[in-house]
Amino acid sequence: MNYWNKFCECMGRRELDKLQSERLVETIERVYYNVPYYRNLMQERGLMPEDIKGVDDLNRLPFTTKDDLRENYPYGLFAVPLSEIVRIHASSGTTGKPTVVGYTRRDIAIWSELMARTLTCGGATKESVIQVAYGYGLFTGGLGVHYGAERLGASVIPISGGNTKRQIMLMKDFGTTVLACTPSYALYIAETMSEMGLEKGDFSLKYGILGAEPWTEELRREIEEKLGITAIDIYGLSEIIGPGVASECLYKTGLHICEDHFIPEIIDPATGQVLPEGSEGELVFTTITKEGIPVIRYRTRDITSLNYEPCRCGRTHARMHKVIGRTDDMLIIRGVNVFPSQIESILIDIGETEPHYLLVIDRVGNMDNLEVWVEVSEKLFSDEVRRLEELNRRIAHEIQSILGLTVRVKLVEPKTIERSQGKAVRVIDKRK
C-alpha cells in the first residue's frame, strides 16, 4: 500500500482532532473578518470568533447551502481580494446562475496535494500514464485530476471528455495505465472498445479513478470485468474543493475523507441535528485550510454515513460510505449536475408562466439520456408546424447552452404529466 503523505494520512485521531481544532479556529477568524456574510450570521447568533475554540463548537455555527452561494453570486463569499485568486471554477446552480468558487495559489497547491493523495490511494504512481477523460473547463473534474497527476509526477494525457474512438486509440498507443473519468463514461469506453474489435488485453490499463456521479457495486464489477481494471470511487464537489475530497483505497471499504482539510459531519436533513457516528444522514463539510472561498458547514445534500475506524490500509481519516442518495432533487447526468428547477427557469424565460415538464432519464447503451417533456400550453402552441418545431429546437438549445447537455425535447399534450397530490412529478429516472 502506497501513501502520498503518510504523516497526514495516518495521523492518530487525537492529533487529528487537535489539528482540525486549530485550523477551524483560524478559519472562523478569517471568515468573520473577511466575509461580511458570515460575520452577519455569527452576529445574529451572538457569536464572536473566540467563542469557537475547537471542533466541539462546530455545531454552534450556521449551515451554508448552495442557495447561499447563489445569493452571493459571483464573489460574495470570497475571503480574499480577487487579486489573490488565481483560478475560478463554476458548477451548475439550482436555477440559471452557476455556483462560483475561487482558488488562491495556495488553494491550488493544496488541491493538487489532495488529488495526488487520491490518485496514490487508488493505485497510481509516478510511473503511471494517466488519461484524464473528465471534462476540462469550468467543471473542476478535468483540471483537478490533472494538477494532482502532475504533482504525483505521473505522465498526464489531458484528453478531456468525448471523442471516444480517439480516446481509445490513444489509450492503446500511449500505454495508458490509469483512466480517470465518470463511471458511466468508463463503461461507454468499454463498450466502444468491443465494438471496435479490441480486447482488454490490447491495453495496459490497471486502474480507473472514477467519480463525479453515484454508482453501484454492480456497475463497478461490470467496469472492472470489461476493462480488466481495479475501479476506485472518488468523491468531491466544487464547493468544497473539487475532486480530492475523499477517495477509496484499494480495499474499497469506504472513501477516505481528507480530514486534515475538511471536517465532515452527518446531520438529520430535516432538523439539522448532528447524528451519532455511523448514522445515515446528510453529509456536511467545513473547509479548514481553504483561503479563496472557505465554506462553513456546507450541506452537500448527499446522503451517506461515516466510519471512524482506521482502515486496513493504515489510513486513519474517517471513511464515508458510497453516496446512497440525495436530500434534494438534483440529478447527475453524464457527470453534470441537473436540477429540475433549471429546466423550469428556462421554460419561464421562453415565456411559459406555469411550465409543466418532466425529465425522463434513461441509460441507452450505457450512456445517460435525458429527454425533456414539455406540455404545450396555449401560450406556446401555434397552428404552424414550423413554429412548434422552432419551439422544440429553442428549448433544446437553451438547455444545451445552460447545462452543457444534449437533450431530446418532446412536446406533449396538457395533463400528460402526472400530478400527484397537486404536485407534479418532475423526474422519471429509469437508470436504477
Added chain:
Amino acid sequence: MKVKQISVFLENKKGRLAQLTGILKENNIDISAISVADTANFGIIRMIVSRCDEAIRVIKDAGFTVNTADVLAIEVSDSPGGLHQVLDTLSKNDIEIEYLYSFVRRPSERALILFRIRKIEEAARILGHHNIKVLSPEEIYGL
C-alpha cells in the same frame, strides 16, 4: 372575409383524433373543413366548424390545447387551373402562404380552399380584383 379556424395540438397517440371528433359529435358541432399536419412526434389539427366559440370551450374542457387563427376562404371552380390561378395571383403579388387545405363540394362543383396567410387583408383585396371569390364567414360556417 376572415374565417376563424380552430387549431388543436395532438400527440401522435392512437385514438387521440377520434377522441377529439367524439367531443364535437356529442356537442352536435359540425366540421366544415379539417386538415391534419403531422410530424414525427405530434400533429396539429386545423378545422373550420359551426359554432366556433362553443367548440373551443368543449375542446378545452376536454383538456386539449386549442388556439385560433384567421384564415382566408376562397372558392374556385373544380376544373384544371382553378387553384393555379389563385396561387399565381398571390405569388405575383409577393404574398406568402403559410399553409392551405381544400375540399370539393358536390353538387356545386366548386372547390373551397382555406389559406393561412399573414397579409390576409391584402390578399383578399388582390384576389377580389382578379374576380376570385372570397367567402364570408357566414358562407363557410354553415357548409
